[in-house]
Amino acid sequence: MAGRSGWAIPALVFHAVLGTLLASLVRDVLSPFPHALFALCVSAAFLALPLLSDLGVLLRRDEGGEWSASLPATDRERNLARTAQLLVALAALCLALVLPFAVLVPAGAPAHYRLTLPAAALGLALPIAAVLLWLQRAAWTHLAGALVLLQTLLFVAVTAGLLTLLGRLPEWAALAPGTPVLASFPPAWFAGAAVAPSAKAVLLPVVVALASGAALSFLPVLPAGAALRSRSVVESWLRPLRRVAARTWVRADERGTFELVLDALPREREFALRSLPLFGIPLAFLWVGSGGARGGRADVLALLFFTIGVYLPVLLLHVPMSESPQASFLLRTAPVSRGAIEAGTIKALFVRYVLPLHLALAALAVSFSAGGLVLRLGPAAVATSLIVLQVAYPRCVKELLPLSTAPEDLPGSQDWMGHTVGLALALTLAAVLLNRWGTWPLGLLLAAGLFGVSAVLDRGLRRRRG
Secondary structure, eight states: OOOTTSOOHHHHHHHHHHHHHHHHHHTTTOOHHHHHHHHHHHHHHHHHHHHTTTTTHHHHOOTTHHHHHTSSOOHHHHHHHHHHHHHHHHHHHHHHHHHHHHHSOOTTOOTTHHHHHHHHHHHHHHHHHHHHHHHHHHHTTTOHHHHHHHHHHHHHHHHHHHHHHHTTHHHHHTOOTTOGGGTTOHHHHHHHHHHSOOHHHHHHHHHHHHHHHHHHHTOOOOOOOOOOOSOOHHHHHHHHHHHHHHHHTSOGGGHHHHHHHHHHGGGOHHHHHHHGGGGHHHHHHHHHHHTTOHHHHHHHHHHHHHHGGGGHHHHHHTTTBOSOGGGGHHHHTOSSOHHHHHHHHHHHHIIIIIHHHHHHHHHHHHHTTOHHHHHHHHHHHHHHHHHHHHHHHHHHHTTOOTTOBOGGGOOOOOTTHHHHHHHHHHHHHHHHHHHHHOOHHHHHHHHHHHHHHHHHHHHHHHHHTO
């Protein structure tokens, strides 16, 4: 995530490491054209993700609007400046990913390849940015929920596509510039120009890049928008569960925070775009790992039941985010303890996000004729996710209140990353052991014990943070 400086340093490091790893894997397998096409496809995929989240915020929000309005500049000039800022960040991310491919070139690559490949990647970034940013501008007011769905599907497609592609490199290596299936594939146009930059090969990519740059120059800044107004289908389905939880599980001093987070957090657009699509990654692994067989899908489902907890720290990091942080006085001045606020927030996150995902996985398990899996793993997995929420919340959210910090002021924290690896290993081991040797009575007994542990953690959180 970009910090106050505007430079997404963790994202740059991630792109550089990913590019180096992939470039080293395919260097000796692909010839120049498939190599260029692979590099550009990976670059396009991993640029599309931040354009719908962290980079897109540069145009979705105008946090310096009052200051820039006082400058001797027109609205057009201010929009151009913000677009230029976005393109600089986009170019940095693009080069961080592509430069390793330009250094680790395959055998037989022409001398100009080290220069033309990064240039082709930058050119391809322009139409990607133009399409996605104009799409956001057109859909933001009334179809912001569709953008969340689009980004979730994009996460699934990128993850599943990359894993599938790495398993089919010999087929990819057979691709050539004249392959008919690539005639309407834009990355192939730019890959051909990078490998053999003749006038004919360069013409179409240059026209596309220039037209996209012109389209970006007319992109207006989105007005400061209110939160999402529509009630989602998920909220309607969860209304009975919400009422039951409020009456039987949520204490009186937690009720205000519970209701506030349940109603307000799903309507925070930046929260939705930055955190929720990550839950599409388990679906991608389910698709890739299934191999089309029901038994394979059931095995992967068993793993996903428990490893949902691995993604919860990312969700928690964005809980303090709000486009109207001034309203956080409602929590700061509330006559309740800090522990009650945190406990209410955890319960709201569990009801709104964690439990629906477990229910979706249970429905998938039943559709794959793996209903027994739900009894063996489901209750214990739900209890485990709740425990992960309770343990990770103080480490990820720290001293911040929910819905109290503007997106641009949200501090980056990597403290949880070291624990995530151990958490993933522990949850994977638990899933494998319980799926192989567990029975449904054992699963229910284990779930009862884990819910007991959760109750103890809940009381401890209230005492410690009271």
